[in-house]
Amino acid sequence: MHDIGNPPFGHSGEKAIGEYFKNGKGFQYKNQLTDKEYQDLIDFEGNANGFKIVTESQKGIEGGLRLSYATLGAFIKYPKESLPKKPSNHIVDKKYGFFQSEKEVFLDVVKSLGMKPKDEKTNSYYRHPLAYLVEAADDICYTIIDFEDGINLGLIDESYALEYMTKLVQNINREKYYSLEHKKDRTAYLRAIAINTLATEAVNIFLDNEEAILNGNFERGLLDRCKYEAQIKDIINISIEKVYRSSEVVEKEITGYKVIADLLDVFITALNNKFDGTETNYDKLILNLLPNNYQQERENLYDRIMQICSYIAGMSDGFAIRLHKKIFMS
The missing domain is CATH 1.10.3550.10 (eoxyguanosinetriphosphate triphosphohydrolase domain-like)
Structure with a gap:
């Protein structure tokens, strides 16, 4: 459900929508919108669109998917609106999490859950604790699975798989790895071990920092504090070079x-x-x-x-x- 709001062409699609309203024909609507409405459009955000999808009422269907408050709280990675922009070191200020069209729904969710306000005047809140785990799950999956996809598509040499995964996971059974006949099966084996390792690490970091998370004082994502941070960055950098920037x-x-x-x-x-x-x-x-x-x-x-x-x-x-x-x- 986490990526349900992403437009076609991924993050590039978000930028394309924003570009249409900022520098394209959509600029004509600027003076007919409030500052926040216009900011929603020029800085179109998949996370906010996802919140819209799961909460928006349709004819005869009040409340969208009618998910529980806890589920919605865990869904909102960036509990704030598009303006004002106040860059900080806290992860909640990285992006925004709802459009103006869902403002009342958002306020209902955060108040019903008792989420801690960061700045009530600007409708900015600290995360629901479970949002950290949702974010970690997403980061783990896209980091490892994108790397795996790059190998299976031939964009990344298979030798990188064993080299980089060995840095991440110490208990790889090389005999089992080499016994697998197909490249797809070998990379799947490495992927499963890597995801398990990182998921366990994320849970441990969450438990070790539970009080700071509950108080709104945990300013980074869970994986940014893990002992495998350098290895994760290496894998991401290879994926950027070989996959995301491929022709x-x-x-x-x-x-x-x-x-x-x-x-x-x-x-x-x-x-x-x-x-x-x-x-x-x-x-x-x-x-x-x-x-x-x-x-x-x-x-x-x-x-x-x-x-x-x-x-x-x-x-x-x-x-x-x-x-x-x-x-x-x-």
């Missing part, structure tokens, strides 16, 4: 900027024209492609824009590219 990934991200900007523009324009009573036949055709739950009558421009952002953010890379080709014949 295949970069080319897809470049495509994503064009795809997301065009889709945002055509759908937002059509929905706004419908609201203003200036809908063209082309707009009507475009809106026939938009699911009904993203066409709810909204007086507020921000809410209409967020409907389209939510629709596009819910697409996979492939679906977004195919839809773009259908509309723009490219």
